Amino acid sequence: MNNSKVSISVKDIFFLEMKEFKTMFSSFFNKNKKVVALFDFSKKVHPGYDNDGLTDESISAALFPGMKHDYFKIRNLTSDLFALAKDFLSQIYFRDESICYPTFLLEKLREKNLNTIVEQTLKQFKKQLSEEVTKDEFYQLRLAEMSQQEHFYQITKDPFGSHSYFQEDFDNFFEYALLKLLKFYCIMIHDNVQNNFSFDMKMFDQVLDLSDNRKDEEPNSQ
Numbered sequence: 001m002n003n004s005k006v007s008i009s010v011k012d013i014f015f016l017e018m019k020e021f022k023t024m025f026s027s028f029f030n031k032n033k034k035v036v037a038l039f040d041f042s043k044k045v046h047p048g049y050d051n052d053g054l055t056d057e058s059i060s061a062a063l064f065p066g067m068k069h070d071y072f073k074i075r076n077l078t079s080d081l082f083a084l085a086k087d088f089l090s091q092i093y094f095r096d097e098s099i100c101y102p103t104f105l106l107e108k109l110r111e112k113n114l115n116t117i118v119e120q121t122l123k124q125f126k127k128q129l130s131e132e133v134t135k136d137e138f139y140q141l142r143l144a145e146m147s148q149q150e151h152f153y154q155i156t157k158d159p160f161g162s163h164s165y166f167q168e169d170f171d172n173f174f175e176y177a178l179l180k181l182l183k184f185y186c187i188m189i190h191d192n193v194q195n196n197f198s199f200d201m202k203m204f205d206q207v208l209d210l211s212d213n214r215k216d217e218e219p220n221s222q
Contacts, residue, residue: 033117035080037063042081099142106149120152121148135180144172181207 041062060069063077095101102125108116125146132139147184151165185207188199 020051020115032077034063034077034081035084038077038081099138099145102142103145103149106153110153115153115156122153137176137183140172140176140179144169147172178207179213182211 014208015156038059041059056070056071056074056137059074059078062069064073066072102121106118106121106125106167109121129139129142132142147168151162151169154162154165180205185201185204193196
């Protein structure tokens with residue numbers, strides 16, 4: 001029996017949450033009913049893949065009974081299913097982890113003038129940020145993105161009364177940039193000591209002096 005690389009990759013998608021993955025079979029993502037049939041057939045051998053249940057021939061017989069096995073037809077279907085699985089993973093990350101998700105969502109809501117939903121969404125995302133335990137550079141970047149989105153929204157309401165938000169935008173992004181630079185410097189210094197590898201650490205002294213001065217100004221800062 002032939003077990004092509006593509007059909008093997010179908011097996012690899014089942015670390016996904018199957019129930020949530022099935023949302024990818026809506027017409028918004030997929031219009032091929034045979035891809036759905038392939039997924040349903042593949043589930044029958046989940047999670048034990050140490051058998052010959054999922055082969056090109058078995059897939060062909062299940063999806064196209066009575067028809068001659070067509071390797072390329074099965075290959076196209078398994079490729080489509082695997083592509084859906086990769087789209088699913090990227091969408092889950094985009095929704096749950098990416099800092100771009102709130103930004104893009106708020107931009108689309110503003111485009112449609114859904115002001116009430118914009119305000120609700122801003123409040124929701126700001127609450128999530130306030131509950132963050134780790135205040136690292138990723139947190140600071142999220143904070144910068146959120147303050148900028150609020151600024152953009154305020155401009156639509158009062159174009160001449162939202163200038164104060166510029167300072168908040170700058171301060172939040174400045175904190176992100178400073179943390180990011182310090183993190184890069186730490187990694188470079190470690191790699192230099194560990195592996196004797198030299199880096200061009202641009203603005204190192206200036207950034208370090210700035211960081212030290214800020215500590216003196218804010219004795220309780222971490």
